[in-house]
Structures are given as C-alpha cells and as structure tokens.
Amino acid sequence: MAEIIAWVTSPMFIAYATLVGVVFMALQISAAVMVYAERKVAAFMQQRLGPTRVGPQGLLQPIADIVKLFFKEELRPKAADAFLFSLAPIISVTTAFLAFAPVPFGAATTFFGLLPEPMALMIADVNVAVLVIFAVASMGVYGIVLAGWASNSKYSLLGGLRSSAQMISYELAYGMSLATIVMFAGSMSLREIVDLQQGYWLGFIPKWYIFIQPVAFFVFACAGIAETNRAPFDFPEAEQELVAGYHTEYSSMRFAMFFMAEYINMVTVSAVAVNLFMGGWHGPFIPVEYGWIWFLIKLAFLLFCYLWLRWTLPRFRYDQLMSFGWKVLLPLATVNLLLTAAGVLYFGL
Amino acid sequence: MDGWGGILLLAVIGVGFGIVSVVLSYFLGPRNPTPEKLAAYECGMPPVGDARERQSVKFYLIAMIFLLFDIEVAFLYPWALAMRQLSWPGLIQITVFFSILVVGYIYIWRKGVLDWGPEYDPDYKRPPKPGPAVVKRYRYGTRN
Numbered sequence: 001m002a003e004i005i006a007w008v009t010s011p012m013f014i015a016y017a018t019l020v021g022v023v024f025m026a027l028q029i030s031a032a033v034m035v036y037a038e039r040k041v042a043a044f045m046q047q048r049l050g051p052t053r054v055g056p057q058g059l060l061q062p063i064a065d066i067v068k069l070f071f072k073e074e075l076r077p078k079a080a081d082a083f084l085f086s087l088a089p090i091i092s093v094t095t096a097f098l099a100f101a102p103v104p105f106g107a108a109t110t111f112f113g114l115l116p117e118p119m120a121l122m123i124a125d126v127n128v129a130v131l132v133i134f135a136v137a138s139m140g141v142y143g144i145v146l147a148g149w150a151s152n153s154k155y156s157l158l159g160g161l162r163s164s165a166q167m168i169s170y171e172l173a174y175g176m177s178l179a180t181i182v183m184f185a186g187s188m189s190l191r192e193i194v195d196l197q198q199g200y201w202l203g204f205i206p207k208w209y210i211f212i213q214p215v216a217f218f219v220f221a222c223a224g225i226a227e228t229n230r231a232p233f234d235f236p237e238a239e240q241e242l243v244a245g246y247h248t249e250y251s252s253m254r255f256a257m258f259f260m261a262e263y264i265n266m267v268t269v270s271a272v273a274v275n276l277f278m279g280g281w282h283g284p285f286i287p288v289e290y291g292w293i294w295f296l297i298k299l300a301f302l303l304f305c306y307l308w309l310r311w312t313l314p315r316f317r318y319d320q321l322m323s324f325g326w327k328v329l330l331p332l333a334t335v336n337l338l339l340t341a342a343g344v345l346y347f348g349l
Numbered sequence: 350m351d352g353w354g355g356i357l358l359l360a361v362i363g364v365g366f367g368i369v370s371v372v373l374s375y376f377l378g379p380r381n382p383t384p385e386k387l388a389a390y391e392c393g394m395p396p397v398g399d400a401r402e403r404q405s406v407k408f409y410l411i412a413m414i415f416l417l418f419d420i421e422v423a424f425l426y427p428w429a430l431a432m433r434q435l436s437w438p439g440l441i442q443i444t445v446f447f448s449i450l451v452v453g454y455i456y457i458w459r460k461g462v463l464d465w466g467p468e469y470d471p472d473y474k475r476p477p478k479p480g481p482a483v484v485k486r487y488r489y490g491t492r493n
Contacts, residue, residue, distance in 0.1 A: 020355070024362055070370075073378050078387040079399070090367035097363035101356045124355030131426060132356065153389035154400045165408050168415040175422035183429035248390050253374035257367060319465035322411075326463040330418070334447065337425070341432055341440050 011115050023123055027100060031263035032062035034303065041307040066256065074252040077152060084150035089250065089257035092143030096264035099136040102129035103271045104191045106281050106292035120191060121292060129190040130178050133272055137174065137227055140265065141167045144229075144246050147258070151249035159245025162235050162318065167227055169325040174223035176333035180216040180340055181209060181276050184349075190272070194280030206284075210277040215336040217277045219329050224269040226325065228262060231310035233321060270302035271295075278302075410462050421450055 007013060036051070036059065043050025051058030076085055106121035126132060141164050148160015185193045199207045210217045226233040235245075242248070247258045274280060278298050281291025316324070343349070389396045428435065428443050435442075457463065 020358060020362070024359075024366075070374050070377050071379075072374070073380060074374055075382070075386055077389045079389060086371065090364060090371070093367045094360060094363035097366070098356065098360050101359040122355075123359055124352060126352055126356070149401075151389070152400045153391070153396075155390065157400045157404075161404055161408050165411045168419075169411060172415070172418045172422055175419070176425070179422065179425045179429045182426065183432050186430065186433060188426075188430060243390065243392070252378055253370045257370065322465045323463055327458070337429075338440070338444060338447070341443075344432065345437055345440060 012117070012119065015111065015115055015119055019119070019121070020123055023100065024097070027097060027264050027267065028260070030267045031260045032066070034263040034266065035062045035065065035259075037303070038307055038310075041304070042311050045311045069253055069256045072252040074254065075249070077249050079152040080249065081150040081152070084146050085249075086254070088143050088147035088150055089254040089261075090143075091146065092140065092261040093257040093264075095136050095140040095143065096261040096268070099133055099140070099265065099268045100271070102126050102132045102190060103268065103275065104194065104280065105271065105295050107288045109289055122191065125191065126189070128188045130182055130188045130193075133268075134171075134175055134178060138168075138171055140227075140261075143258075143261065147250070148246040151246070153249050155243045155248045156246050159235075159242045159248070162242075163229060163246060166229075166233065166235055166321060166325070169322060170223040170226035170233075170329070173219050173325060173329035173333045174227060176330070176337055177216040177220040177223065178276070180213060180333070180337045183337070183341060184209065184213065184344065190275045190280075194275050194282065197279040198282050206279055206282070208277060208279045213277070213336075213340070215332065216340075217273075219333045219336070220273060220277070222324075222329055224273065225306070225309065226321075228265045228269055230262075230266065230306055232313040232315050234310075234315060235318060235321060266303060266306055267299070270299050270306070273302055274298045407462070407465060410457075414457055414462065417453070418450070421446075 039061070040050040040058075042048075051061040054060040054064045076082065101124040102122065104120060104122035104125075108118040108120045110116075110118045124132075144167070145160045145164045148156045148158075148163070151157070181193065182188050185196050187193055187196070193209075197207050197209060201207060205211065222233075225231075229235070247255055250258060274295060281295040282288065283291070283294035283297075286293050389400065391397070424446070425443075428439060432439060
C-alpha cells in the first residue's frame with residue numbers, strides 16, 4: 001500500500017498524469033479551435049465575416065455549439081441497429097484520441113528542474129510509433145462503416161461504403177510513404193526520427209525530410225487528406241449528393257463525436273507530418289527546451305493548409321478519386337520507395 | 350508508465366469520454382419522438398424500401414485487392430527497418446517480390462477494376478456542334 005502511495009505521489013507520476021490530462025484537453029480544445037478557424041477562414045476567403053456574435057470576434061461560438069448539441073434531442077431511426085448505432089461514434093472518437101498517443105510534441109524536459117529526470121513530451125514512447133499510427137488509422141474506418149450500415153438509411157450506407165473504399169485505397173499509399181521515411185531514418189520511433197532531422201545544410205537549410213523526400217511528403221499529404229475525409233476528398237459526406245453521408249441520421253452528441261473525431265484526426269495527421277517531414281520541435285531562435293512552440297507553429301501552418309485546400313479546390317469525382325489513389329499515388333509511392341532504397345545504398349547515406 | 354500503458358490509457362479515456370457524453374446528452378436532451386422523426390431521412394419523402402440492398406461489386410473487389418496490397422505494405426516495414434543491413438541482396442529480393450505483385454496489379458488495371466467512371470468507348474464520336482441558332486423573325490401584323 002505504502003509503495004502504491006509513494007508511486008502515485010512521485011513527481012514523475014504526477015507529471016505524467018498531468019501530461020495525459022493536458023493532451024486530452026488540448027485535443028478537445030483543438031477540435032473546437034479548428035471549428036472556429038474553419039468558419040472564420042472560410043468566411044474571409046468568401047468575403048464574409050463568419051461568426052461574430054458569441055463572445056469577442058465570435059470566439060466562444062464552438063462552446064455555444066457544443067452546449068447546444070448537449071441539449072438536442074437524440075434521434076435513432078426505427079430501422080437502425082441500436083447497438084451498432086451507438087457504438088460507431090464511440091469507436092470514431094476513441095481511435096481519434098488513440099492515434100495521438102505515440103506522437104511526440106516536444107523535446108524531453110524536466111520542467112525547469114521540477115522533475116528528477118527528463119520526461120519525453122508524449123503519452124506513449126513506443127519504439128514502433130509509426131506502425132501504431134498506421135494501425136490506428138485503419139481502425140478508424142470501422143466507426144464510419146458501422147455508422148453507415150447501422151443507420152439503415154440509403155445516404156448513410158452509400159457514404160459509409162464510399163468512405164471505406166476510399167480510406168482503404170489511400171491507406172496503401174499512406175503506408176508506403178510512411179515506410180519510405182522509416183527506411184530512410186532506420187527507425188520507427190517518431191522521437192528518433194525527429195532527432196535525426198536536427199541541424200542545417202550550408203548553415204541555413206534545415207535538414208528536414210521534406211527536402212529529401214518531397215515525393216513521399218506529397219503522397220503522405222494526399223493520403224492524409226483522404227484518410228481524414230477532407231476536401232477535395234470529402235466523399236463520405238459529399239453534401240450535394242449524400243446529404244451528410246455516414247452521419248446523416250446522427251444528432252446531438254453522437255453527431256458531435258463524429259465531428260470532433262474528424263478534427264482531431266486532422267490534428268493528428270498534421271502532427272505526424274510535422275514530426276516526419278518538418279523536423280518536429282527543432283527550429284532556429286527558440287531553445288530546444290521550448291521546442292513545442294515551433295511544433296505548434298508548424299502544426300498551425302499545416303492545419304491552415306487543410307482549410308486553405310478545402311476552400312480552394314473543388315471536390316473530385318468519385319472515379320477520379322479512385323483512379324488517382326490506385327493509378328497515381330500507389331505506383332508513385334512504390335517507385336519512390338525503391339528508388340530511395342537504391343539511393344541510400346548507393347550513396348551510403 | 351510510458352510505452353504501451355499510455356496507449357491503453359488514452360483508449361480508456363477515449364471510450365470513457367464517448368460514453369459520458371452520450372449519457373449526458375441522453376439525460377439533458379428532450380425526447381419527443383414522432384413516426385416521421387424516426388424514419389430514415391430521404392429528403393422529406395416517405396422512405397422507400399430497405400437501405401441494405403445489393404451494392405456494386407466494385408466495393409468488394411477493392412476490398413479484396415486492398416487486402417493483398419496491405420499485406421505487401423505490412424511486409425515492407427521489417428525490410429524498411431533492416432534495409433541497411435540487408436543491403437543490395439535485400440533490395441533485389443524486395444524488387445522481385447514487388448514485381449510479382451506488379452503482374453497482378455497490371456492485370457486488375459487492364460480488367461478495369463480500378464475504373465469507376467462510365468465505360469470508355471473507343472468508337473465514341475462527339476456529336477457535331479450545332480450551327481448558329483436560326484432566329485425566326487416575326488413581324489407584327491403577320492400570322493406566323
């Protein structure tokens with residue numbers, strides 16, 4: 001008993017519990033911030049003002065939305081499968097949270113000497129982080145497919161089917177581009193991959209993998225956007241044809257969970273991209289102890305690109321999506337992988 | 350504490366969050382069901398038939414070829430990690446492995462599994478462009 005108390009009150013444990021709490025809250029808040037940012041960015045791109053009424057500059061709008069959704073009626077179609085209908089949003093939101101577990105977001109720190117030994121700023125320091133992310137990303141399909149099937153509505157089923165076909169198609173290219181980076185770095189731990197990207201060429205070009213592997217980054221970006229079902233690949237919820245796709249029949253908090261899962265997935269994919277391709281928390285001017293500031297800046301930039309793309313590009317046609325994934329991205333990623341391997345061996349990198 | 354425990358912890362938190370928010374909204378939200386609300390949404394029309402009808406076989410084909418290629422990607426990871434130790438022989442072996450799959454890939458491409466659009470017809474000719482529109486002129490007071 002005394003041992004357990006000593007363990008629970010040890011500074012490392014308290015710091016870790018705080019870290020988990022902070023990440024959990026930060027992911028939820030990031031979803032709220034993304035909803036607000038999306039509406040504001042969309043508004044400015046279309047010469048509107050966006051939300052302005054709730055709070056200063058409409059900043060409290062997402063909170064008002066969440067509170068509203070809590071008090072909304074929960075509807076379930078009579079023909080729906082009750083158990084799966086309730087299970088689907090929980091799967092979605094769980095995989096969204098889970099995918100962030102192996103993602104580091106800062107250098108190991110002692111919090112200004114508060115801790116006896118430095119602690120890595122990540123929830124789960126596993127040595128196969130890339131594999132975990134790949135695995136959890138494929139589990140995310142279940143939430144959408146089950147939602148589409150359980151609703152027993154034509155729009156939902158079509159949205160679910162489409163998105164499952166889309167997500168599994170792009171998962172191949174996603175996995176290939178991840179494998180390219182794994183091969184180049186010789187490690188599956190995101191922390192080690194980030195630390196390999198320290199330093200500069202010629203004194204000013206940062207040694208980011210985006211400069212060595214632009215093709216892998218392109219494939220990763222396309223596949224990441226398709227995996228998170230965002231425009232221009234947002235077929236599961238193509239509003240004009242499928243109403244709201246797989247979550248047509250959902251309302252209240254269950255709908256909010258799908259929404260949240262989508263935004264958290266965006267954050268996770270961007271965070272992985274920052275770690276794999278953009279040097280994570282390394283950057284000039286800021287000491288590595290405060291590296292998370294650089295991480296947040298890069299993350300915010302990639303998330304802005306998500307919104308930028310959505311309000312710039314029209315949606316693809318479904319056959320264009322499938323042929324792009326299978327006929328362009330997959331061969332491109334494969335050839336890139338083999339050429340990179342040959343290059344690494346030839347030049348002895 | 351770190352390692353796999355952290356992943357499990359976040360999974361538990363995620364499930365807990367999902368259940369808590371569903372239960373909260375169950376108690377906070379009103380409940381006033383009507384037959385119309387409980388019907389599947391079909392743009393305001395009464396729903397016709399069951400949604401779970403037969404779907405295009407393309408989806409099943411995609412699922413099957415996905416399995417094949419996903420196993421390929423899964424096999425890639427160990428090689429990718431050990432690439433520097435395996436050196437050129439390893440690269441040649443993985444290339445042979447790939448080329449076997451490429452045969453199948455070309456086969457499904459030629460068979461049209463990856464084509465979702467309307468079928469391509471090589472004999473299709475674009476209809477001739479209509480000439481300039483003939484505007485009938487009417488004169489007031491005449492009959493036509």
